Amino acid sequence: MSRFFMNERETLVEQALEGLAEAHGGLVDVHTDPLFVTRRVPAAGKVALISGGGSGHEPLHTGFVGSGMLDAAVPGEVFASPTALQVRAAIRAADTGEGTVTVVKNYTGDVLNFSIAAELLAETHRVEQVLVDDDLATQREDDGGPGRRGTAAVVAVEKICGAAAEAGVPLADVRLLGQDVVARSATLSVAFEACTNPMTGKRSFELKPGRMEFGVGIHGERGIETRPALEAAGLVESLVGPLIESVGIKRGHSVLAIVNGLGATHGLELGVAARETRRVLDGLGVNIARSLVGPYVTSLDMKGLSITLTALTDDLVKFWDAPVRTPALVW
Amino acid sequence: MTEPNELTGEQTKAWLLAFADRVIKDADELTELDRQAGDGDFGWNISSALKRARTNLEGENPAEVFQSVSDTFLASGGTSGPLFGLWFGRLGAGPSAPWAVSDLAKAFDTATGAVRRLGKAEVGHKTMVDAMVPATEALAATETRSWREALQEAARAARVGADSTSGMIAHRGRASYLGERAQQVLDPGALSIAWFFDAAEGV
Numbered sequence: 001m002s003r004f005f006m007n008e009r010e011t012l013v014e015q016a017l018e019g020l021a022e023a024h025g026g027l028v029d030v031h032t033d034p035l036f037v038t039r040r041v042p043a044a045g046k047v048a049l050i051s052g053g054g055s056g057h058e059p060l061h062t063g064f065v066g067s068g069m070l071d072a073a074v075p076g077e078v079f080a081s082p083t084a085l086q087v088r089a090a091i092r093a094a095d096t097g098e099g100t101v102t103v104v105k106n107y108t109g110d111v112l113n114f115s116i117a118a119e120l121l122a123e124t125h126r127v128e129q130v131l132v133d134d135d136l137a138t139q140r141e142d143d144g145g146p147g148r149r150g151t152a153a154v155v156a157v158e159k160i161c162g163a164a165a166e167a168g169v170p171l172a173d174v175r176l177l178g179q180d181v182v183a184r185s186a187t188l189s190v191a192f193e194a195c196t197n198p199m200t201g202k203r204s205f206e207l208k209p210g211r212m213e214f215g216v217g218i219h220g221e222r223g224i225e226t227r228p229a230l231e232a233a234g235l236v237e238s239l240v241g242p243l244i245e246s247v248g249i250k251r252g253h254s255v256l257a258i259v260n261g262l263g264a265t266h267g268l269e270l271g272v273a274a275r276e277t278r279r280v281l282d283g284l285g286v287n288i289a290r291s292l293v294g295p296y297v298t299s300l301d302m303k304g305l306s307i308t309l310t311a312l313t314d315d316l317v318k319f320w321d322a323p324v325r326t327p328a329l330v331w
Numbered sequence: 332m333t334e335p336n337e338l339t340g341e342q343t344k345a346w347l348l349a350f351a352d353r354v355i356k357d358a359d360e361l362t363e364l365d366r367q368a369g370d371g372d373f374g375w376n377i378s379s380a381l382k383r384a385r386t387n388l389e390g391e392n393p394a395e396v397f398q399s400v401s402d403t404f405l406a407s408g409g410t411s412g413p414l415f416g417l418w419f420g421r422l423g424a425g426p427s428a429p430w431a432v433s434d435l436a437k438a439f440d441t442a443t444g445a446v447r448r449l450g451k452a453e454v455g456h457k458t459m460v461d462a463m464v465p466a467t468e469a470l471a472a473t474e475t476r477s478w479r480e481a482l483q484e485a486a487r488a489a490r491v492g493a494d495s496t497s498g499m500i501a502h503r504g505r506a507s508y509l510g511e512r513a514q515q516v517l518d519p520g521a522l523s524i525a526w527f528f529d530a531a532e533g534v
Contacts, residue, residue, distance in 0.1 A: 034406070077408075084413050085405040112410060115449045116417045120405075123424060 004198045012198060013055045013075055020062055024327040027066045034083065036090040037062045038072045047165040047174050048072070048094035051103040051158055052087065053110050054079040056195075057218055060154065060297045063328030069162035070103075070326070078199055078300075079219045081109030087117035091125055099126035099171035103157050103178060105150025106133035128171055130178030132157055134187045134308065136246055137215030137224050149217050152260045152297040152308045153185035156320075159329065163322035177319075184311040186246040188239045191216045191262060191304025192229060198300070214238070218262070218299040232269075236276035236307065243309045244284065251285035256320060258308035261295035265305050270294060273305055290320055296328065337429035338478045342534050343393040347400055350530035351381035354523060361519040368506035368513035376412055377523060380404050393430045394438075398423030410504065411520055414450050414459065418442045432481045436470040439485075443467040450503065454492075457501035459520030465492040466528050479531070486528035493521040 006012045014035060021030045029038050036052070051061040052074030061073035071094040076082040091100050104114045111131065118127035134153035138146075161178045169177065191213045194204040197220060204220030207213060212235075215224035230238065249255060259274045261267075274293045281288055289312050297306070310316070324331055354361070355378045362374030384403040390396035397419045404416030421442035426434055443463045447453060452460040469488035473481040496518035501507040506518065 080408060083406050083408065084416060085402060088405070109408075109410065112449060113413055116405070116413050116420075119417060119445050119449060120401075120420045 003201075006198060009199050013077060016055070016058070017062060017075065020327060027325065027327055028062070031089070031093070034086040034089050036072055036074045036082075036086050036093070037065050038090070038093055039066050039070075041067070042094075042096070043067070043071055043166075044096055045098060046096060046168060047098045047171050048091070048096060048100040049103065049158065049162050049165050049174070050074065050087075050090050050094055050100055051154070052076070052082050052090070052114070053105050053107070054081060054219070056197075056300045057298050059295075059328030061158070064155070064158050064162075064326045066324070066326030068166050068322055068324035068326070069158055069329065071165075076109075078197065081107065081113050084113040084116040084120070087114050088120055091117060091121060091127060095125050099128065101161060101165070101171065101174045101178065102127060102129045103154060103161065104129055104131055105154055106131055106147055107149065108146060110150075126171055128175040130157055130161065130175055130182065132182050134182060134185045135217060136186050136188050136242055137217070139246075151187045151189065151218055152258050152306050153182060153187055153310065155258060155260075155292065155296050155329075156185060156256060156308065156310050157181045159324060160316055160319040162324065163319035166322065167319075181310060181316065184247060184316075185308055186243045187258075187306050187308040188214075188243060189216045189218075189223070189262065189304060189306035190214050190235060190239060191223070191302050193264070193303035195220045195263060195300035195302035213304075216262075216299075216302070216304060218297060218302075220299060220302070232272045232276050233279070236273055237280055239307045240277060240280045240309070243307065244286070247309060247311050249286055249309060249311050252287075254287045254289035254312045254317075255281070256308075256310040256312055256316075257281070257288045257291040258296070258306075258310075259291065259293045260297050260306045260308065262302040262304040262306065263295060263298035264301040264303040265295070267294070270305060273307070277307060289317060336476045336478060337431050338393050338435065339429045340390050340392045340396050343390070343396040344388050345534045346531045347388060347396065348385060349533055350527050351378075351385045353526050353530055354378050354381050357526075361523060364517055364519040364522065368501070368509060368516040368518070369504065372409070373411060373519045376407060376409055377415070380407050380412055380415070392427050393434075394423050394425040394427055397425070410450075411459070414446055414520075417449060418446050418463070421445045430478065432470070432473060432476060432478055435478060435481060436467075436473070439463075439467045439470050452503045455499060456503045457496045457499040457506060457518050457521075458503050459518070459524050461496050461499075461518065462489040462492040462521040462524035465489060466524065479534075482528060482531040486525065486531065489521075489525040489528045493517065493525040496521045
């Protein structure tokens with residue numbers, strides 16, 4: 001027996017979605033063959049917003065399906081891209097005739113399969129893509145590589161684009177808005193312990209006590225370096241400093257701060273991290289106008305956290321504040 | 332009434348069955364190439380997709396037949412599978428009638444363009460595109476009215492293109508991580524495209 005709450009590995013994702021429908025049947029519908037999730041009450045006459053990617057990041061993305069956020073989410077297997085067939089089916093189901101914006105995290109398989117789905121529907125559907133690449137840890141000077149990974153800024157993009165679509169903003173402008181949120185956002189992550197993949201039962205890397213992995217992603221990969229573990233105050237400073245610099249946030253600016261648990265970090269710890277984020281930014285004269293604290297973009301059971309900062313405008317605050325009703329986000 | 336020079340749905344099915352048979356028979360050869368230059372699952376992935384495609388092959392005209400093949404590739408993981416699915420899927424957007432040589436040329440041009448764009452691969456990158464592009468160009472340049480002769484020209488061009496990948500340093504795909512270490516290995520994606528055009532021979 002494995003130490004995971006699951007039956008066979010092959011049915012893990014689908015059975016987890018049956019559970020999502022069980023818990024939130026009023027909000028979402030789960031489709032099988034191929035697998036995707038739509039909102040229970042279909043939207044009408046608005047741009048459709050769709051996202052997806054590998055499973056193992058719950059509540060991302062299936063937990064963000066509902067009014068004011070995603071119209072559909074397409075889950076892959078654990079840490080694996082969904083197929084183009086799933087994405088195509090989701091676009092067909094969610095498009096109300098006003099076009100579709102897909103929110104895609106920057107990973108080769110995700111980009112490829114979302115792009116292929118859009119290409120195959122080129123004659124019948126208008127599909128635009130927002131590419132989320134917020135992870136500073138994977139920034140490279142040369143242009144040859146795959147570019148920055150997409151991580152927790154995807155929540156800000158989905159919330160803000162979701163509100164804009166709900167408000168009747170047209171297709172091209174929803175995409176531009178999403179791309180603007182990406183440009184205004186940066187994320188850094190740190191972990192004290194790797195995640196354990198339920199498919200293999202193995203931990204993705206080992207860390208000695210007293211060490212932490214700086215710059216981890218959300219697929220169990222190692223970070224950019226192993227450092228001595230710090231207490232919360234110093235740790236948050238080491239994350240926030242590079243974010244501020246990267247996005248060009250100055251004294252007097254307002255930001256959205258997402259303090260995100262990677263799966264096995266307790267609410268108590270995230271609370272401390274949120275407090276320290278406030279303290280560090282206060283010291284720099286930067287105003288946290290909005291914040292989101294909790295496990296939203298997880299990496300299975302990784303014991304770590306990420307901090308995302310998004311430089312805000314009045315428009316972005318308005319869309320952030322707009323009502324949302326999904327399994328994982330409600331206000 | 333179908334012109335003798337037009338490719339029918341039945342002939343397209345026979346072409347794809349011949350392609351599937353070749354890939355399934357020689358999957359080990361593709362896998363061996365991928366083992367040297369990638370992660371060794373290429374032959375298995377493509378032959379299992381074609382095994383499934385073989386049982387779902389349907390359609391009244393070439394476009395519908397290609398569409399039915401496309402879906403089985405699109406349901407597969409990795410990178411090559413979806414790109415094959417895209418290629419067949421765009422072929423599936425061709426005219427819903429038997430295809431003249433000009434239809435073949437146009438459909439393959441659209442499909443190959445989509446693979447180049449989304450796969451971000453060009454000739455010389457050591458990928459399936461190294462066989463697709465010369466085959467597509469051969470179809471566009473052919474002066475014959477017979478689809479058989481046009482596809483024979485495409486097959487010759489695809490084979491030359493596939494052979495040229497031996498000696499290339501890969502810029503895309505798994506082999507790009509190996510650099511010069513995989514330089515002399517033929518690209519299995521390009522080789523399978525050459526086999527695809529070859530398979531039209533006996534139809």
